[in-house]
Amino acid sequence: YGNTTIEAINRFERGYPVNECGGRDEYDNGNGSLMRILPLAFIPSITYDEIESVSGLTHAHPKSKISCVLYIEIAKSMLENNLEIEEHIQRACEKIQKHYEGVEYLEEFRDIFEMDFHVTEGRSYVIKTLEAVLYCLLETENYRDAVLKAVNLGRDTDTVAAITGGLAGIYYGDIPQEWIDDIPQMDYVLGICSDFENFCLKK
Incomplete structure (x- = not known):
């Protein structure tokens, strides 16, 4: 975990x-809440307020909250629609711009809304992380390549790759078996997933 957490x-x-525990300062906009937020996409009735609240446990600045909501919107689109990656991003961005219209920090997402990425490295600042994730998805055609591209950006490799892998796993579903076989305590991991699935089915 990072300093903000x-x-x-x-x-x-x-x-x-x-x-009220999450950091609210500009310098609290790391990518920690973005890295852990993906399971919320599998809860059918999840609201923007609830996504913001989960982000706010550790990262309570509006930039972090909006980033998490946008990421979940993209994930939900992938779960619910058969579209190209670019279309999923566009649909999600349209919803975010409408919902947060007039919010002070929305302009800082402009490059994402316009899909005008200038990514040279994997940075830990939440908006730059999200840009890098979407760039890696748009520049590749399968799970393995998307994750490796994220790693090869350098710097905050583990987090950027994890967030990229979340969307790539939903969209492609082709996680290399040899990577899965190397996960320690896989039965424990699958047990957690099963428990969460049962929770979602009750919502």
Whole structure:
């Protein structure tokens, strides 16, 4: 975990209400909440407010919250529609622009809305991370290549690749078996997934 997350945990341990623990400063816009937010896409009735609240446990700045909502919108589009990646992104961006119209920080997502990416490395700043993720998806044609492209951007390789892999896994579903075989405690991981699936079915 990064500094923003440990600071949120420390606030919780000091007695802060759980929904007031996330950092709200400009420098709290790392990609930590974006990295863990994807499971919400599988909850049919999830709302923007709920996505924002889950981000806000650790990353409560509007930029982080909007990034998480946009990422979930793209994921949900992939789960629900048979479209090209570019179309999924466009649909999600249209919804975000409409919902957050007039919000102070929306203009900072302009390159994403216009799909005008200038990605040279994998950065930990949340909006730049999201740009890198979408760039990797648009520039490749399968799960393996998308994830490897994210890794090869350098810098924050693990997080950018994980976030890229989330969408690539939904869209392509072709995770290399040899990669899966190398995951430690795979039965434990599958058990968590099963528990979450059962939770979603009850929602």
